[in-house]
Amino acid sequence: MVTLDLLEIVVTAFALFALSRVMLRMKDGKITKKEGFFWCAVWVLAIVLVFVKDYLNLLQDFISTRRPVDAIIYISIILLFYLVFRIYVKLDQMEQDITTIVRNRAIQRARKK
Amino acid sequence: MEGKVFIIIPAFNEGKKIGEVVASIRQEGYANLVVVDDGSKDKTAAVAAARGAIVLRHMINRGQGAALKTGIEYALQHGADIIVTFDADGQHHPQDIQHMIAPVAQGKIAVTLGSRFLGHSEVPPIKRLILKGGILFTRIFSSIWLTDVHNGFRAFSRRAAEQIRIKQDKMEHASEIIEEIVQKNIPFQEVPVTVTYTEYSKQRGQSPWNSLKIAFNLVWRKLTR
Numbered sequence: 001m002v003t004l005d006l007l008e009i010v011v012t013a014f015a016l017f018a019l020s021r022v023m024l025r026m027k028d029g030k031i032t033k034k035e036g037f038f039w040c041a042v043w044v045l046a047i048v049l050v051f052v053k054d055y056l057n058l059l060q061d062f063i064s065t066r067r068p069v070d071a072i073i074y075i076s077i078i079l080l081f082y083l084v085f086r087i088y089v090k091l092d093q094m095e096q097d098i099t100t101i102v103r104n105r106a107i108q109r110a111r112k113k
Numbered sequence: 114m115e116g117k118v119f120i121i122i123p124a125f126n127e128g129k130k131i132g133e134v135v136a137s138i139r140q141e142g143y144a145n146l147v148v149v150d151d152g153s154k155d156k157t158a159a160v161a162a163a164r165g166a167i168v169l170r171h172m173i174n175r176g177q178g179a180a181l182k183t184g185i186e187y188a189l190q191h192g193a194d195i196i197v198t199f200d201a202d203g204q205h206h207p208q209d210i211q212h213m214i215a216p217v218a219q220g221k222i223a224v225t226l227g228s229r230f231l232g233h234s235e236v237p238p239i240k241r242l243i244l245k246g247g248i249l250f251t252r253i254f255s256s257i258w259l260t261d262v263h264n265g266f267r268a269f270s271r272r273a274a275e276q277i278r279i280k281q282d283k284m285e286h287a288s289e290i291i292e293e294i295v296q297k298n299i300p301f302q303e304v305p306v307t308v309t310y311t312e313y314s315k316q317r318g319q320s321p322w323n324s325l326k327i328a329f330n331l332v333w334r335k336l337t338r
């Protein structure tokens with residue numbers, strides 16, 4: 001029997017959400033396949049760990065209610081990783097967009113003369 | 114038959130040298146000179162235009178790779194058959210252009226890459242070390258031994274210019290171009306050229322620190338892009 005406590009549900013839900021985001025990004029080509037697979041692997045692993053955690057003493061320490069503070073820090077770090085990654089992708093995309101605008105303008109202006 | 118040749122010169126704050134460079138290339142008989150002024154703070158654009166170059170102006174600095182791509186796109190739109198890239202700081206010699214073009218014009222080879230180590234260049238020791246490092250890096254990164262990998266002197270056939278995708282805006286594009294050539298099996302050849310190191314060019318060239326940054330960025334983007 002699998003019983004889920006609140007924390008497990010939250011972690012799983014978040015991982016699923018993140019997974020869907022990664023797949024969306026991959027679909028519209030904002031990140032490469034390589035990148036996408038990496039992040040898919042990270043989140044799938046997170047979900048798997050939640051369900052097999054009973055067998056993992058280490059994880060039990062982290063996610064069990066005995067040490068809730070550890071669990072919060074643990075999740076925060078994952079969240080931060082994810083946010084930094086998103087910012088990185090967005091920034092890279094933005095840089096490329098700026099270059100495209102600058103380029104098109106340069107070429108258009110030369111044509112007018 | 115050479116067809117229509119375009120010379121693309123990316124330039125960033127090269128007002129002191131660009132006039133001379135443009136004039137010397139025109140003297141060799143090349144009429145289609147495109148200077149891509151990459152948001153320079155000096156008179157680069159005005160000087161180049163006064164010497165008869167077509168000037169494309171980036172409003173803000175986007176880097177050498179971005180500037181090259183702008184120039185190449187423009188040249189392709191204007192019917193270029195062969196596209197040559199050339200540095201704005203006076204380190205390259207206009208007399209070498211014909212040697213760079215010849216193999217491409219014959220049609221057997223699609224890209225020529227200028228090599229200062231095949232030619233007679235006096236390269237300062239530290240620069241030499243860094244460039245050799247770049248060569249080794251390219252061996253690992255793109256599985257190919259070249260004699261010179263970070264030379265801005267290149268010639269492309271129209272088809273090669275259309276095939277090669279430059280996505281890196283900054284200096285990383287040099288390695289990117291080589292990777293594209295290897296991956297897409299584009300026939301290429303290295304051609305000896307002379308690269309002159311003057312006080313001016315040494316002051317302004319890429320620093321050792323910057324070279325390390327470029328290598329780091331390349332690896333990082335390869336993993337994440």
Ligand SMILES: Nc1nc2c(ncn2[C@@H]2O[C@H](COP(=O)(O)OP(=O)(O)O)[C@@H](O)[C@H]2O)c(=O)[nH]1
Nearest residue numbers: 123124125151176177180200201202317318319
């Ligand atoms: N468009 C553009 N060109 C640049 C930029 N930085 C350097 N260049 C040009 O690229 C060429 C070679 O650059 P340089 O710094 O001398 O590289 P090095 O000779 O390999 O050390 C010169 O023609 C510069 O004007 C840049 O940010 N944008």
Ligand SMILES: [Mg+2]
Nearest residue numbers: 202204314318
């Ligand atoms: Mg230079």
